[in-house]
Amino acid sequence: MKTQISKKLFVILSIAFTLSLSALPVHSQSEERTLSAAQEWVKGIEVPGLGYRSWVTGIQPPVEEEVEEAKGIDAFVDKIMTPINAVIYNAVFFSVPFFGSDLKLVVAWLVVGAVFCTIYFGLVNFRGFLQALRLVRGDYSNPNDHGEVSHFQALATALSGTVGVGNIGAVPVLIVLGGPGAVFWMIVAGFLGMSSKFCECTLGVKYRNENPDGSVSGGPMYSLKKGLAELGKPGLGKILAIFFSITVVFGCLGGGNMFQANQAYVQFVNITGGADSFLAGKGWLFGLVFAILVGVVIVGGIKSIAKVTEKVVPFMAILYLIGALIVLFINMDRIPAAVGAIFANAFTPGGVTGGFVGVLILGFQRAAFSNEAGIGSAAIAHSAVRTKEPVTEGLVSLLEPFIDTVVICTITALVILTTVYGDPSIAHLSGVGLTSEAMMRTVAWFPTPLSIAVVLFAFSTMISWSYYGLKGWTYCFGESKAADISFKLIFCLFVIIGCSIPLASVLDFSDAMIFAMAIPNILGIYFLAPLVKKEMKSYFARVKSGEIVNYRKLNASKN
């Protein structure tokens, strides 16, 4: 999903250079360069100035490839952005040494928030899990409310914004950097994230705005504003809400747009023949077409394309899982060893920078970026559900980190661990390329559907994020047709920019913005958690007493 934005960039780059590798004779020299890059990558060397991508991934993108393109507008924008970026980026991703590892404070902020929610809500991530499944299945849906947004639909929409390239491309990097043990901590953090997601989505529904025309607007900016006003802190609430809105707009244009578009372009070139593709080097053309496709969906309201994507994406996700499971099935004999390695290396990792703490931090980071728990984005999507009980939406949303991190990321990890892990001949691969190679070794044609999946994931993530950004934008400028259209046009413009000029500094900036969203959002969680707890207790009590009707049971007893 969007979170992996950063990784995606590097994934893109790494794919680009993988591609250049495949164009053998021409680039034979570049192999040396690539190998050295790969060695640095394996060692996890952080390259100053590469920012977020390098610390998330530890991978140094093959900078040379970009330099060639960096001229004209590109260089100009970079020149303006670099100083701004330096300040903001360093502020958001400020890191402190922590038992021999670098700990990004924003990651600690997310993890502490998640731990707090898990404890404060009495392990709601486990206790509420079955109830969440029942809600998604529709057991508690009043037949008279049919036709409204169902819990399943809200979950599916939010997931399409969360599950994406990172689930396929960033997990291999985690394993290369942190070893199998990092997967263990990623899963732990996935479980913790379920609790913070629960809280932020409950708040989103509780404090959303119901507009006179019957539509709804919700998300952390509304819960911060209204919730803190209720607590007698209207000033603080307003400031945090505006802060959140601004960060969501920039995060949307960068990570939710340019990065995705770029990723889609690279993958598309990949499917259509790599360096020989008719689109190779014509990013602007692809960007234009992609922008038009995005435009007809979000501006023109042509739902058929959105419909197609929204139907195809879950299908692709399931297809990916089936493919991965087939690979696992074929390599079944190696699964026990892989699982054993995940546990064994979690506490005693060999040769990983920072040892135990280093592995823990890597795993936590991966999870935080993947499922976006604590970032506040999903709360915007979940607010559209018309439920009388905000807690129900919170419960449903806790399935997201579970599906995203605990299920999908873990399966990718197992695929890597049972196939290519430890094989020195794949040191030049990374990201999607590595997953692709892992699958190809088992079933030769798997990489093609994988690439198609990546393009579609990027498209649907953009559609979801365009909505998040729009909500931030209209929060700042008011809900009007003009505000609406102007944002959507800007969004389309950025699609083209994203495909044609990969601007590291702009992307770093937007990555910083996405994680800056966590600052007001988690602050809001701390302030408003008691309200959520009260609602949660009352909800569970009423479910127990039968005051909240389980329609499935009711119907079963009738028959």
Place this chain on the structure above:
Amino acid sequence: MSKLIMVGVDGSEPGVRAAELAAEEANANGAKLSIVYVIEWSPYSFNTPEENEQRHKRREEEIDAANTMILKPLVEKLSTTGIEVEGLVFHGHPAKTLNSVANENHASRIFIGRTGGSGISQLLFGSVAGNLVQTAKVPVTVVP
């Protein structure tokens, strides 16, 4: 409890004929007539966030349109025969919804039209009538 006869309509000609036949039947038995229109909807579809946001509004619009364009004219027309007629709109799977509404209201019979059109629409609507015949707990009359 008075007898109730239910008819499922979809805005098509056979639907209207089914409603007329059902009205005759209701008249003959002194039963009440429920005309039901089901808007096809599934809780398991995939939507964009914007669609979700607009969903409540759309739902009201859909119900409104079904009422004014299909049910109201039918109800008015059939009321003139002297029977008690009501129009109901639901969202859901057509056959399942007709079935569960019939069960809940203890309808004694269900009438439904079968479109004789071509292609996909026939296939779809045909399956509603067919499905209903398979699953209903009361007699079903299919009107061509």
